[in-house]
Amino acid sequence: MTTVQDGLRFLTQYLQNERxxxxxxxxxxxxxxxxxxxxxxxMLLPADRLSLLAYDQLxxxxxxxALIYASRRRMGExxxxxxxxxxxxxxxxxxxxxxLDPRPETETLIAxxxxxxxxxxxxxxxxxxxxxxxxxxxxxxxxxxxxxxSEDALAVAEQNATTHGVVDRIGFDVSDWFxxxxxxxxxxxxxxxxxxxxxxxxxxxxxxLYEPRIALTDGADGxxxxxxxxxxxxxxxxxxxRLIVEIGPTQAAAVAQMMTDAGLSDxxxxxDLDGRDRVVTAHKA
Numbered sequence: 001m002t003t004v005q006d007g008l009r010f011l012t013q014y015l016q017n018e019r020x021x022x023x024x025x026x027x028x029x030x031x032x033x034x035x036x037x038x039x040x041x042x043m044l045l046p047a048d049r050l051s052l053l054a055y056d057q058l059x060x061x062x063x064x065x066a067l068i069y070a071s072r073r074r075m076g077e078x079x080x081x082x083x084x085x086x087x088x089x090x091x092x093x094x095x096x097x098x099x100l101d102p103r104p105e106t107e108t109l110i111a112x113x114x115x116x117x118x119x120x121x122x123x124x125x126x127x128x129x130x131x132x133x134x135x136x137x138x139x140x141x142x143x144x145x146x147x148x149x150s151e152d153a154l155a156v157a158e159q160n161a162t163t164h165g166v167v168d169r170i171g172f173d174v175s176d177w178f179x180x181x182x183x184x185x186x187x188x189x190x191x192x193x194x195x196x197x198x199x200x201x202x203x204x205x206x207x208x209l210y211e212p213r214i215a216l217t218d219g220a221d222g223x224x225x226x227x228x229x230x231x232x233x234x235x236x237x238x239x240x241x242r243l244i245v246e247i248g249p250t251q252a253a254a255v256a257q258m259m260t261d262a263g264l265s266d267x268x269x270x271x272d273l274d275g276r277d278r279v280v281t282a283h284k285a
Contacts, residue, residue: 004039005054007063011035011070026076026205034079035070041083042066076205088130091137093160095128098152100215102130106191108278109246110134112270118142118187122236124177124229125149125192127215129157129170135189136166145185147175150214177225178232186238191246192225193217223254230258237284244281252277 002010015031028034040047042065043058069082078101080086086095088102089110095101113121113135119142123132126146136144146161148154154172161167173180195217200208207216218224226245233243243264247255252269259267264282272278 002058002060002063003054004043004050004056004058007058007066008032008035008039008050008054010063011039011066014067014070015074026074028073034073037079037083038069038073039066042069076209078206078210081210086128089134089138091134091164093128093130093133094156094163096156097210098150098212099128099156100191100211102128105272105274105276105278106131106246108270108272109189109191109244110138112244112279112281113187113189113242114138116242118242120144120185120187120238122181122185122188123147124175124188124190125215125225126157126172127153127191129160131189131191132157132170133161133164133166135187136161136169137164143169145171145173145181147173147177147181149174149176150212153212153215177228178236181232181236184236184238184241186241188229188233188237188241188243189245190225190229192229194222194225194246194248194251196220196222222248223251223258226251226255226258230255230262230264233259234263234284239284241284242281243284244279246278247280249276249278252280255280256282 012032012035015028015035036047036050040050042062072082073079080095080101085092086101089107121135121144123146126132126148132144132146146157151174158172161170193216197217197219200217256267259282265285267282269277270279
């Protein structure tokens with residue numbers, strides 16, 4: 001019989017040494033971490049339980065299931081799609097091919113939003129709902145509106161809001177940025193598609209092939225959404241309200257200038273934990 005520890009070691013080696021055999025582009029950057037995640041999923045357990053069970057016996061059928069998961073991962077499918085969730089700001093969010101996976105870098109936007117009070121939030125291009133749901137969870141007295149052009153994405157966002165108990169405080173609607181938005185908010189947030197069309201080919205296959213293109217790129221220079229958002233934000237912000245957007249690492253100057261040109265003030269740029277420009281914030285005077 002195989003132990004849990006032996007199974008984990010086998011899966012890690014499988015992802016690490018054989019990862020490029022079928023598809024040279026696919027590289028699993030953290031094979032041990034992902035092996036742990038996939039094995040725990042096969043065992044129907046939280047990943048943090050594996051260490052406690054290291055010397056327990058692992059039945060053959062469970063190991064075979066984990067190996068199937070690892071084979072899918074080696075072919076490029078994101079681990080989050082295999083297990084059906086992605087951790088973000090201390091919570092698990094359901095994700096699949098209909099939405100962009102929430103990234104750790106986006107937690108920089110959450111921290112910026114929580115740095116000041118807010119009560120009414122608008123999330124443009126909500127995707128999985130990770131941003132708006134997190135903000136509602138962190139500020140129980142707040143309410144929000146989640147907008148997205150994709151009805152499929154809104155269905156995922158509403159599912160996540162239900163899971164985390166905030167669905168009754170969020171309105172969901174289809175909108176092309178501000179098209180269907182009414183009223184004003186003291187906080188507008190967005191993580192729009194910012195990959196330029198000519199940069200798409202350089203993305204990892206698990207991103208390029210498994211996440212919705214509409215959530216990744218505008219098909220142009222990567223700045224189209226920011227032009228729409230900054231132009232419309234002043235009409236939908238209360239006096240003193242904030243606009244906070246996530247950006248690509250090279251876009252800070254361009255987006256900051258758009259905010260200034262739109263009449264917003266106190267424009268600032270926040271870096272993520274890797275020291276890259278990640279979030280731009282501005283206020284309505």
